[in-house]
Amino acid sequence: MSRVLLAVGDPNGIGPEIAVAAAARVEDAPVLVGDHHVLAEAAAAQGFRLRAHTPGLPPEDGVLDLVDVEHLPPDEFRPGVLSAEAGAATIRYVSTAVTLALDGGYRGVVACPHSETAVHAAGIPFRGYPPLLAQLTGVPEERVFLLLSGGGLNVVHASLHERLADALARLTPELVTAAGQALAEALRTFGVEAPRIGVFGINPHAGEGGLFGSDDERVTAPAVEALLARGIDAVGPTGADVLLTTPGHDGFVAHYHDQGHIPVKLLAGRTATALTVGAGVPFCSVGHGTAFDIAGRGVADPTAVVRALGLFGRTKETSA
DSSP, X not given: OOEEEEEOOOTTTTHHHHHHHHHTTBSSOOEEEEOHHHHHHHHHHXXXXXXXXXXXXXXXXXXXXXXXXXXXXGGGOOTTOOOHHHHHHHHHHHHHHHHHHHTSSEEEEEEOOOOHHHHHHTTOOOSOHHHHHHHHHTOOGGGOEEEEEETTEEEEESSOSSOHHHHHHHOOHHHHHHHHHHHHHHHHHTTOXXXXXXXXXXXXXXXXXXXXXXXXXXXXXXXXXXXXXXXXXEEEEEOHHHHHTSSOOSXXXXXXHHHHHHHHHHHHGGGOEEEEESSSSOEEEESSOOOGGGTTSSOOOOHHHHHHHHTTSOBHHHHO
């Protein structure tokens, strides 16, 4: 059976230790992608031995397979320290994992937490994983989206890490339609054969018939019509507060970052998972940060990584 690639995220954050801890709780152990010297201590502390990954070689008890990227200088491995070198290593780990997945033979990629500040300090333009996945896979950026999942909610975002005014100015019926279609396709992979999708209004009360602006008449309503024409069961535009309290929806389309993040983070907290959909490579990251304040202490909670890996297989808890 093909395996999942697990990029360890910012090496100076909690990624290395939660990657190892999560691997111990998954029935089909993932292949770690990072630097050997970054993972060696965490692996040994949790009773694992690292070995060089050989495609096709089955997992072995007590052993973690590793794609050794050999990128971060050993003297730059400093848990708890935000650094440009660690930010650059983060992107190298993810890029290596995605490139391997594109070549085939792997079920998908999971990424441990990253620091956008560290990545930008390395001089690498970065607005989150969806634009990076689009670049790596050659898919147009406007066809790749973030799907935040947790607390019983699945919310795709038509825009993400940008100034709110810029996000709203960029919204078009085509962009919102593409987000809804990517959401529907992702939900089908989760086993929802005929997903029902709710599309949030941009403005309060979805514009209240033009009283609060015509954005929803101009953007959202045509997008819902286009989704219906493609055979996708979509409803809206409706105010987000109303849709979220109305049962019967398998997923939602949010127009901007906070509109989708707040309800998921409120219900799921640090266990939320962030999927990148539309790029052609199954990709998931966690919904929390690098926790530099506790990095290297072995106390970080791996639950979000376990849940992300669980999207591709069974955890030992669920298979017991």
